[in-house]
Amino acid sequence: MDDAQLAAIVDAIVRELKESGAVKTNVIAGKAKQSLASSSDFASAPVSTALSSPSVVPVKPRATGSSAALNIDLPDPTTPQARMTPRVKNPKDANGLRALMASTTARIGVGRAGPRYSTASLLLFQGDHAITQDALYRDVDQKLLDEFNLFTVQTKVEGGKQEYLLRPDLGRQLSDDAKHIINEKCQKNVNVQLVVGDGLSAAAIEANLRQMFPVIRQGVQNANLTFGTPFFIKYARVGVMNDVGELIKPDVVVLLIGERPGLGRAESMSAYMGYKPKYGDTDADRDVVCNIFENGGTNPLEAGAYVVQIAQKMRKNQASGVKLKLAK
Numbered sequence: 001m002d003d004a005q006l007a008a009i010v011d012a013i014v015r016e017l018k019e020s021g022a023v024k025t026n027v028i029a030g031k032a033k034q035s036l037a038s039s040s041d042f043a044s045a046p047v048s049t050a051l052s053s054p055s056v057v058p059v060k061p062r063a064t065g066s067s068a069a070l071n072i073d074l075p076d077p078t079t080p081q082a083r084m085t086p087r088v089k090n091p092k093d094a095n096g097l098r099a100l101m102a103s104t105t106a107r108i109g110v111g112r113a114g115p116r117y118s119t120a121s122l123l124l125f126q127g128d129h130a131i132t133q134d135a136l137y138r139d140v141d142q143k144l145l146d147e148f149n150l151f152t153v154q155t156k157v158e159g160g161k162q163e164y165l166l167r168p169d170l171g172r173q174l175s176d177d178a179k180h181i182i183n184e185k186c187q188k189n190v191n192v193q194l195v196v197g198d199g200l201s202a203a204a205i206e207a208n209l210r211q212m213f214p215v216i217r218q219g220v221q222n223a224n225l226t227f228g229t230p231f232f233i234k235y236a237r238v239g240v241m242n243d244v245g246e247l248i249k250p251d252v253v254v255l256l257i258g259e260r261p262g263l264g265r266a267e268s269m270s271a272y273m274g275y276k277p278k279y280g281d282t283d284a285d286r287d288v289v290c291n292i293f294e295n296g297g298t299n300p301l302e303a304g305a306y307v308v309q310i311a312q313k314m315r316k317n318q319a320s321g322v323k324l325k326l327a328k
């Protein structure tokens, strides 16, 4: 890349930052210029037109050994208002575009700066990706588990989240320790066994468990069914329900688990359910109440009531999954 191309890129970035209000041009961009100019990479580059324009940035003497830094202070791009701001320059139908954007969580109307995303769109994308990573890699808050007296057992995943992600098969099996603990602590042959698993999003459990757990427990008890001893499974996959079924021999297993997070959407939980789960059962033998989250998803309170209804239906028909669908 030659100096002219480099200068053009710097110009474009500074122009975009100015347009978005991120850079207070007179003060900050001046410092940025000093900072760039004092860096060895940029020292020999010609000063670009936008940076050197007197109306934009006062030309200051080059600071030797200056500690001046580029200070970027963009508004938070993750607020609902910022998300919904159309970034297309001069749209033909501004109201139509706004309505379209309000109708979906898809990333539309994001605009562009040449062939690139606008800075705000790029930062939102990166911010949302960070939310996803956080949800995936961190553990469910122990305080929340304590609130519901959930003891923790683990699957055969021993190498942390990385192994959990790479080896779904291990997440479907309880460790020998886990089996031992469950055998010791849990009531057997219950009507409904509730289990919580981290799955792919700790944030999902934290966002919904507080609301959903009491509704399920209360609903099961109101229906004169036994509730069992609930517990938490770390590094859980849906298939672990089979091990739970084999150990406890309940009529119905309900597994609340964090769904695979989408970009910026990490709080979605699912309730997977099975009638008398056993080794060899597949997803065809299960049902799922999915997309459980507040404000736009299946409300966790309603989802709790729905889970109880399905559990009753499973018991009545002695079936779950496809067999339940086919039952009269």
Ligand code: B12
Pocket (backbone or CB within 6 Å): 168, 199, 200, 236, 237, 238, 239, 257, 258, 259, 260, 261, 268, 270, 283, 284, 286, 287, 288, 289, 290, 291
């Ligand atoms: C990943 C995924 C899949 C993958 C699973 C592959 C894999 N090995 O991971 C594939 C592409 C195979 C898949 C297929 C289907 N899926 Co799917 N899937 C998802 C998704 C995006 C994430 C699930 C997740 O996070 N699970 C949690 C993790 C921790 O569990 P896991 O053990 O890693 O994953 C297991 C379960 O997710 C299960 N599973 C996936 N989909 C379904 C659907 C049903 C009905 C059941 C019982 C189980 C199940 O498969 C995985 C392996 O056992 C969800 C979206 C969501 N919002 O939840 C939809 C979702 C669960 N799937 C859905 C559907 C409808 C299906 C299909 C029936 C589609 C079809 N018509 O063929 C099939 C059925 C799958 C089956 N095995 O019987 C719906 C369920 C809606 C509902 N209430 O019934 C969802 C909610 C998507 C949506 N439409 O919103 N799916």
